[in-house]
């Protein structure tokens with residue numbers, strides 16, 4: 191990452207690093223995800239993930255997934271076989287699976303975290319995102335700090351395309367410069383429940399959304415306050431991606447964040 195890249199990141203709140211992850215690493219992540227899916231028995235109940243409907247919010251399966259490897263279905267998946275019906279796997283792949291661990295903690299990613307100003311980087315959350323052909327749902331406009339709050343805000347998303355991502359199959363969309371606005375909402379625990387609380391009514395900025403098209407292996411850095419989204423995948427092509435969320439261990443991790451790992455302490459890159 192160059193000084194120009196850092197300048198662009200400070201200005202826009204995002205940065206697309208084309209060709210960051212070697213093809214062999216993309217292959218390894220996709221193959222390992224396929225193995226995990228093959229070994230997954232959903233049983234009679236399919237836990238659905240949807241950002242529009244927080245119906246899963248009371249679901250223990252989701253609530254306790256911060257320190258586990260768990261599988262979440264697309265809302266509209268009814269007839270599809272399991273490998274084509276999943277929305278995502280989360281949220282501790284990087285700590286519990288050796289392949290995800292190795293690739294997430296490679297020196298180039300550690301160096302990137304350092305260059306982004308994370309002094310004590312901690313790998314908080316990982317997600318394998320499927321965005322399946324034809325049924326991959328939209329992800330509404332949001333800020334990642336809504337889900338993963340530290341004081342001050344330090345959450346940083348690293349989103350890696352494992353398939354070419356473009357406008358047709360639901361690439362990331364972002365509002366350039368929108369990270370300079372306030373945090374609008376928090377999704378957090380109140381006792382056993384997960385609730386969304388509005389902190390600030392400021393509308394999203396009236397900026398034209400940028401489509402962050404990314405070839406396979408490209409890495410997108412997302413500031414924790416950047417409003418971003420992705421459209422549904424209406425195409426016949428998958429749009430797999432791997433997302434890793436980092437925080438700085440110097441900041442306070444809020445005790446009511448939805449993601450808690452009482453039995454799995456957070457780790458950095460070593």
Ligand code: FE2
Pocket residue numbers: 332333334347418
């Ligand atoms: Fe996000």
